[in-house]
Each structure stands twice: as structure tokens, then as C-alpha cells.
Amino acid sequence: MRLKLKDLPEENIFSSGHTACAGCGAAMAIRNIAKVLGKEIIIYVPASCLSVFNGLFPSCAWTVPYHHTVFENTGAAISGLSRAMKRKGLDNVTVVGIAGDGGTADIGLQALSGAAERNEDVIYICYDNEAYMNTGVQRSGATPHGASTTTTPVGKLTKGKQDFKKDIPLIMMAHSVPYVATASVSFPLDLINKVKKAKETKGFRYLQVYAPCVPGWGYEQSKTVELGKLAVECGMWFLLECENGRLKINREPKMNNLETYLKMQGRFRHMDEKQIAELQESIERKWEFYKGYAELTQRLYGGSEASV
Amino acid sequence: MRRVVGSNYATSHAVMRARVEVIAAYPITPQTQMVEHIAKFINDGIMDCEYINVESEHSAISAVIASQAAGVRSFTSTASQGLALMHELLFSAGGLRLPIVMGVVNRSVGSTGGIWVEYNDSMPQRDCGWLQMYVETNQEVHDMILQAYKIAEDKRVLLPIMICSDGFILSHTVEPVELAEQEEVDEFLPKYEARHSYLDPKDPIASGIVTPREYRQEFAYQIHRAMLEAKDVIGEVNRDFADKFGRDHSGLxxxxxxxxxxxxxxxxxxxxxxxxxxxxxxxxxxxxxxxxxxxxxxxxxxxxxxxxxxxxxxxxxxxxxxxxxxxxxxxxxxxxxxxxxxxxxxxxxxxxxxxxxxxxxxxxxxxxxxxxxxxxxxxxxxxxxxxxxxxxx
Missing domain, CATH: 3.40.50.920 (Rossmann fold)
Incomplete structure (x- = not known):
């Protein structure tokens, strides 16, 4: 049964009183994710915006058990928590790690890969705001091509990030784990149903959620949802789901309006025609790749449809 | 049971007898046999334990901090570069007051060093909030692993502890060791009951939440106090152990x-x-x-x-x-x-x-x-x- 928004409980698991910025995509996504996960969970948060805006001692916005130690160990910490729950006979408790894109794509990639390879019984959620926002907007492996950050500034020699976004969901699919999905704060029905599916699946589950950052991306705080919709329309974000090796594309992008998406954000405003063309070309290649990958995996692993 | 074994075996056997429930460890010379012995105990069905074959020492200590924070008796072991890689997390284990036991098989760290004993792996960790004890024989390693849980879990201490043994000199030298029987260990070391750190949805706590400057200093002061109290506890546990097992290692x-x-x-x-x-x-x-x-x-x-x-x-x-x-x-x-x-x-x-x-x-x-x-x-x-x-x- 697919969840509807009205099925979510009134009560927050990630409660109000947290200190995220107005319009924070991560906070919005996490609030809904937590409602689907319910109270029988343990949350691990590595160093990230979330580890700060979820409250500092003696306050905590989480109403469920919470653990935090360092930056790069989410995969390992949730492994330890999951095994401890097994020893305690608490099989009903879901262990969930929520990390940022830096903590996932860069410094935490090794521990993430190890936990996935061992098929630990955990959910790993990456909220992707495409840079190190907690330390004040430095580029991460997940920062898209062209974006200006404080470490890929617009200068005389280069303008914005010269490299391309690291495709972590694809890396996770290569680990052959039971469930890998991408979602977006702007598609809450798709998001909550993916969280539900993750919760109902055993083994290692990975979810990467598009989460706009108002100060980091430089846009109007009321435009978070609109931006997320445009991202999926133009192909800067794909809604995907890979179950037991079978990739499914949840929403066909129109592959247009890239420029509209870019111009809404301060981080892309400097981009010239050449840079935009490069970016357009890269996302079109990515789209072709995913279409082909979906067809191939449906053929290899069986399944009804390559896209919805 | 008397057997002729190296310190890695003696340690592994004591860990089994201590009824440790979660182990995460990564191989490194001269500790490697320890991860092998434990894997064999588990696969032979004589040890009942969750064993996480992590991809680094950093993950080993991260995982056991998490499992111990969740209220489950945990163990890890390492040496040299592995301990250096764990360094960042050692402060978390101390800061969260988690009674983790770690076997450290001492070996030199860094360039112009090799795989043999030196204390430049463990001694630089002295300010992380861990107890550190150094041993002389394989029997003492075995006995101190058992004592270590009792010292660390004492409510006056609640700090992690390293049992440090000389690489190769102990790890790869066999000598007769009296390996404790399960019944006597059960009498000496009761089951771990987590009273201060547990992660249970029925009674949620926040473990390790970022602490602002208004509060940090009191946490540090309490660790200092516990470390001072540990001096008495080490002596008491040594006497308890000597009464039970007939081997007196003299405490401090x-x-x-x-x-x-x-x-x-x-x-x-x-x-x-x-x-x-x-x-x-x-x-x-x-x-x-x-x-x-x-x-x-x-x-x-x-x-x-x-x-x-x-x-x-x-x-x-x-x-x-x-x-x-x-x-x-x-x-x-x-x-x-x-x-x-x-x-x-x-x-x-x-x-x-x-x-x-x-x-x-x-x-x-x-x-x-x-x-x-x-x-x-x-x-x-x-x-x-x-x-x-x-x-x-």
C-alpha cells in the first residue's frame, strides 16, 4: 500500500525547535523521513549541518535514541548499533544513519562501502545539499559541475567547480545491496514511499535525498520545493530506485529548462554558455546511461517495467 | 585448563570467557592472530558473539563505540598504525564513558620503524581518557583482559581500557598459560548491565550530542575524577581476582x-x-x-x-x-x-x-x-x- 501524506502521524519524531535555516531542504526531508520511520528506531548522525541543527547539549530535537561521534564513520557506527540490537533481541528496531553529502561521498565513503559490502541491516540516508554547508560552503565530491563554492570560487582563471558530481547512488548499486534509491524533498510522496520500502526491506539500504540549501546555493528561501521540481525536470537530479539489482526510473525527466534552474541560484549565476553546454552534455550522457542501465538490469534480474 | 599459547591466543580466549557480545577488529601485525582466533572460536560454535569484519581500525573502534553505547559489552584490538588510525575515536570512547576493552599489541608507529615493539603507539594516546596497563607475560595478558572489564565497568570508573602487551615478545612467543574456565569467569565477572549508556527506543537518550562550551569542562572534570578513582578499583579488582584465581598481579x-x-x-x-x-x-x-x-x-x-x-x-x-x-x-x-x-x-x-x-x-x-x-x-x-x-x- 502506497503511503499518502495524510497517512503520516501528526507527531514529529524530529521535533520542532531544531535550528535549521528557514527553507532548509534537509530539515524538511528529515522531518518527513522520520515520520515514516516511526519511533522504533535509533539515529546516528555524523558531523554535518544536522549534527548541529538537531540541537546541542542539553537539547535534542530527536525524540528517539541518538548517537553521534565523528565525521567519517557512519557506515561503521550503524554497523555497531545494528549488531548490538541483534544481541539485545531488538529485531524490531531499525538503525538509521543520516549523513550529509561530504560525510558520504568523500570522507565517509570507505566506511559506507564496508557496511554495504557486509550487507549490514541498516538504512543509510544521505541528504545531498551538494557541498560542505556546515563549515560554510566548500566543494564536496557531490558538488555539481560549475557551482561556485568557497573552495571553487569564481576567479580569473576558473569559474566554479571544474570537476563533475560523483555518482554515489551508482557506486552503491555496484555494491549489490538490496535497495538503493534517490529521492527529493520536492517529491514528498515519492520520498515517503521510498522510506517505507526501505524500512520494509532487510539488509543494507541506501537513500540519497536532494536537499537544497538556501545560504549555500543562494536562492529565495520560499523556492526550495520549486527548485527541487525543476532539478528533476531538467535532469540535474534523477528519481531512481534499484531493488535487488533492478533499476527503475521513477520519473522521466524532460531534460529541458537547465538554464532556468541555474539562473535561480547564486552558485551557478556566473556560468557562461560554454560551461552550461558542458553541463547539459554531461547530464544528457548520465540520462542515457541510466536508461540503458535500467533496461540492462531489468533484462538481467527480471522485472516488469523499466520506468514508471 | 593449562595450555602453551602466545598472548594473542590468551587474549582471545579471555575475551570469549568474558562473554563479549560485539567485536569489531581489523588485522595488523603483530595482532592479526587475535582476529583469526576469534573468527575460529565463533565459526567452531564455541563463542556466541557478533563479529564485524570491518574495513579499517577506524571503523573497528567506531563500531564498538556504537555497540557499547547501545549497552552491549564490546571488544576490539589493534597495534601500531591501527591505533594511530583509531586516535580520533579514542576521545569519543573516553568522553562517552564507555567501558570498552582493547587489546593493544605494542609495535612502533611511523617511518623508520618496522613491525616490532615500541610504545610510541600507545603512550601518545595517554590523554584520550583511556586507562592503560602494561603486562609482562602471556598469563598476565589473559588475566588482565578479565580484570579489565571489571575495572572499566565499575561505576566509579566507566572508562575504556587498553591492555598493552609487547609485540612479538609476547604475541609470538608461546608459554604455559592457565586459561580460565567459563564457570569461574562467570562468578568473577557478572553480565554487563548498562545503566548509563544504552540506546533503547523505550527510553531514548542522546549519546554524544555536540556539547557547547558552557558544559564541556564539567564532563572533562568527571573523567579526571574517575581516572583518580580507578587507582583504588585496579587494586580491588586485583585482590578479587587473586582470591578467585590464585594469581596476584599486584595492582598498580x-x-x-x-x-x-x-x-x-x-x-x-x-x-x-x-x-x-x-x-x-x-x-x-x-x-x-x-x-x-x-x-x-x-x-x-x-x-x-x-x-x-x-x-x-x-x-x-x-x-x-x-x-x-x-x-x-x-x-x-x-x-x-x-x-x-x-x-x-x-x-x-x-x-x-x-x-x-x-x-x-x-x-x-x-x-x-x-x-x-x-x-x-x-x-x-x-x-x-x-x-x-x-x-x-
Whole structure:
């Protein structure tokens, strides 16, 4: 049964009183994710915006058990928590790690890969705001091509990030784990149903959620949802789901309006025609790749449809 | 059950008997056999435990911090570079007051070092909030793993603990070890009941939430207090263990011939065994030499050292590590313990990178001490033993 928004409980698991910025995509996504996960969970948060805006001692916005130690160990910490729950006979408790894109794509990639390879019984959620926002907007492996950050500034020699976004969901699919999905704060029905599916699946589950950052991306705080919709329309974000090796594309992008998406954000405003063309070309290649990958995996692993 | 085993086996067996429930570990010479023995115990069905074959030591310590924070008795072990890689997390284990036990098989860290014993892996970890104990024999490693859980889990302590043993000298040397039976361990070490750190949805707590400057200092002060309390607990647990198992390891320090000693050498680890022979030989020759085996490095038994050394005329300190430009880390502790004494205190740095510390080396240390006792002063405070280009004394 697919969840509807009205099925979510009134009560927050990630409660109000947290200190995220107005319009924070991560906070919005996490609030809904937590409602689907319910109270029988343990949350691990590595160093990230979330580890700060979820409250500092003696306050905590989480109403469920919470653990935090360092930056790069989410995969390992949730492994330890999951095994401890097994020893305690608490099989009903879901262990969930929520990390940022830096903590996932860069410094935490090794521990993430190890936990996935061992098929630990955990959910790993990456909220992707495409840079190190907690330390004040430095580029991460997940920062898209062209974006200006404080470490890929617009200068005389280069303008914005010269490299391309690291495709972590694809890396996770290569680990052959039971469930890998991408979602977006702007598609809450798709998001909550993916969280539900993750919760109902055993083994290692990975979810990467598009989460706009108002100060980091430089846009109007009321435009978070609109931006997320445009991202999926133009192909800067794909809604995907890979179950037991079978990739499914949840929403066909129109592959247009890239420029509209870019111009809404301060981080892309400097981009010239050449840079935009490069970016357009890269996302079109990515789209072709995913279409082909979906067809191939449906053929290899069986399944009804390559896209919805 | 008496068996001829190396320290890695002795440790693994004790970990099994301690009914540890989560282990995460990564292989590194000379600790590797430990991860192998435990894997075999589990696969043979004689050990019931969650074993996480992590992809690094950083993940090993992260995972056991998480499992111990969730209220489950946990263990890890490492050596050298592995301990250095864990460094960042050691502060979390101490800060969260988690009674994790770690077997450290000492080995030198870094370039111009190899795979042999040195204490520059564990001693630089002294400020992370972990207890550190150094052992001399494979029997002592085994016994200290069992004692370690009881010390760490004591509500006056609630701090993690490292049991440090000399790489290769203990890990790859077999000797007869009395391996404890399950029933006697169960009587000595009760099941772990988590009262301060558990992660249970029925009673949610926040473990490790970022702490602002208004609160950090009191947490640190409590760790300091617990470390001081641990001195009593180490002694009590040693007595409990001796009552139960008939083996007395003397708690914080062990002494030989110190009562009327004019010169006293303070050792750590296996060098103690060599020094025992030398000090007995000196006694036969009528030299008033004494020996102190220091077992606890954190907490450091400064009061006991001061008391034992109060009538000595020269005190020597053996160091298997260096704080460059200053001296050995152990020497600094002893200088602090004897700060109001005018007795010469001499540091003997030697055995680095696993270089053998032979009887002749220990004899040369005592010669220097006897000379200093006679003249009332040290020629040099920092001596490098058996070092090319350096003449002792």
C-alpha cells in the first residue's frame, strides 16, 4: 500500500525547535523521513549541518535514541548499533544513519562501502545539499559541475567547480545491496514511499535525498520545493530506485529548462554558455546511461517495467 | 585448563570467557592472530558473539563505540598504525564513558620503524581518557583482559581500557598459560548491565550530542575524577581476582627488593623479566638494587612511586618511547611523581623499534644508577641505552 501524506502521524519524531535555516531542504526531508520511520528506531548522525541543527547539549530535537561521534564513520557506527540490537533481541528496531553529502561521498565513503559490502541491516540516508554547508560552503565530491563554492570560487582563471558530481547512488548499486534509491524533498510522496520500502526491506539500504540549501546555493528561501521540481525536470537530479539489482526510473525527466534552474541560484549565476553546454552534455550522457542501465538490469534480474 | 599459547591466543580466549557480545577488529601485525582466533572460536560454535569484519581500525573502534553505547559489552584490538588510525575515536570512547576493552599489541608507529615493539603507539594516546596497563607475560595478558572489564565497568570508573602487551615478545612467543574456565569467569565477572549508556527506543537518550562550551569542562572534570578513582578499583579488582584465581598481579605496581634499595629501576612490560634476573644477581653481589614493575600508565600511580622511592639514592626509568627533545613519556611521569625529591632520576631510553634489551643493557642501567647514588647526582638525565654513537654514563 502506497503511503499518502495524510497517512503520516501528526507527531514529529524530529521535533520542532531544531535550528535549521528557514527553507532548509534537509530539515524538511528529515522531518518527513522520520515520520515514516516511526519511533522504533535509533539515529546516528555524523558531523554535518544536522549534527548541529538537531540541537546541542542539553537539547535534542530527536525524540528517539541518538548517537553521534565523528565525521567519517557512519557506515561503521550503524554497523555497531545494528549488531548490538541483534544481541539485545531488538529485531524490531531499525538503525538509521543520516549523513550529509561530504560525510558520504568523500570522507565517509570507505566506511559506507564496508557496511554495504557486509550487507549490514541498516538504512543509510544521505541528504545531498551538494557541498560542505556546515563549515560554510566548500566543494564536496557531490558538488555539481560549475557551482561556485568557497573552495571553487569564481576567479580569473576558473569559474566554479571544474570537476563533475560523483555518482554515489551508482557506486552503491555496484555494491549489490538490496535497495538503493534517490529521492527529493520536492517529491514528498515519492520520498515517503521510498522510506517505507526501505524500512520494509532487510539488509543494507541506501537513500540519497536532494536537499537544497538556501545560504549555500543562494536562492529565495520560499523556492526550495520549486527548485527541487525543476532539478528533476531538467535532469540535474534523477528519481531512481534499484531493488535487488533492478533499476527503475521513477520519473522521466524532460531534460529541458537547465538554464532556468541555474539562473535561480547564486552558485551557478556566473556560468557562461560554454560551461552550461558542458553541463547539459554531461547530464544528457548520465540520462542515457541510466536508461540503458535500467533496461540492462531489468533484462538481467527480471522485472516488469523499466520506468514508471 | 593449562595450555602453551602466545598472548594473542590468551587474549582471545579471555575475551570469549568474558562473554563479549560485539567485536569489531581489523588485522595488523603483530595482532592479526587475535582476529583469526576469534573468527575460529565463533565459526567452531564455541563463542556466541557478533563479529564485524570491518574495513579499517577506524571503523573497528567506531563500531564498538556504537555497540557499547547501545549497552552491549564490546571488544576490539589493534597495534601500531591501527591505533594511530583509531586516535580520533579514542576521545569519543573516553568522553562517552564507555567501558570498552582493547587489546593493544605494542609495535612502533611511523617511518623508520618496522613491525616490532615500541610504545610510541600507545603512550601518545595517554590523554584520550583511556586507562592503560602494561603486562609482562602471556598469563598476565589473559588475566588482565578479565580484570579489565571489571575495572572499566565499575561505576566509579566507566572508562575504556587498553591492555598493552609487547609485540612479538609476547604475541609470538608461546608459554604455559592457565586459561580460565567459563564457570569461574562467570562468578568473577557478572553480565554487563548498562545503566548509563544504552540506546533503547523505550527510553531514548542522546549519546554524544555536540556539547557547547558552557558544559564541556564539567564532563572533562568527571573523567579526571574517575581516572583518580580507578587507582583504588585496579587494586580491588586485583585482590578479587587473586582470591578467585590464585594469581596476584599486584595492582598498580609490583616491587622487588625495594625496602632497603639504594637504587631503583622502574620498568614497564617484558623488560621487567630481564631486569628481575639482573636485580637478583646484583643482590647476590651485595648491591642494594631494587626493581619496580609499573603496570598502570593511566592512571599513573604517582603516590605509590613516590612512597616506594622515598629512601632511594638514585631512581632509573625505562622508556620504550620518546617525546623528542624532552625524554621518555614514562620518565616525565616519574619526574612528576618525585617532583619534591632531590634524588637523581635518570631516563633510560632503549629497545626502540623492537631492539633487544639484553641483561647487559639492564646491567649498564644499574651501573649508571649505582654511580649516581655514590656521587649524589646524575651525569645526564636522559640516557640512550645501546645506541650507536652514544656512550652510557
Amino acid at each position: 605496581i609490583e616491587t622487588e627488593f625495594v625496602e632497603d634499595a639504594e637504587v631503583i629501576l622502574l620498568t614497564l612490560g617484558t623488560v621487567t623479566s630481564t631486569a628481575r634476573g639482573v636485580v637478583r644477581e646484583l643482590r647476590k653481589k651485595g648491591k642494594k638494587a631494587g626493581l619496580v614493575k609499573v603496570r598502570a600508565f593511566r592512571p599513573y600511580p604517582a603516590e605509590r612511586i613516590a612512597e616506594v622511592c622515598k629512601d632511594a639514592r638514585a631512581v632509573g626509568v625505562y622508556d620504550r618511547s620518546v617525546s623528542f627533545g624532552v625524554g621518555g613519556p614514562h620518565y616525565l611521569e616519574v619526574r612528576n611523581a618525585l617532583f619534591d625529591s632531590d634524588v637523581p632520576v635518570i631516563d633510560f631510553i632503549g629497545g626502540l623499534g623492537g631492539r633487544d634489551v639484553a641483561e647487559a643493557d639492564v646491567r649498564s642501567m644499574y651501573d649508571v644508577l649505582l654511580e649516581a647514588a655514590k656521587s649524589g647526582k646524575a651525569k645526564r638525565n636522559i640516557e640512550w641505552v645501546n645506541t650507536r654513537g652514544v656512550v652510557l654514563g
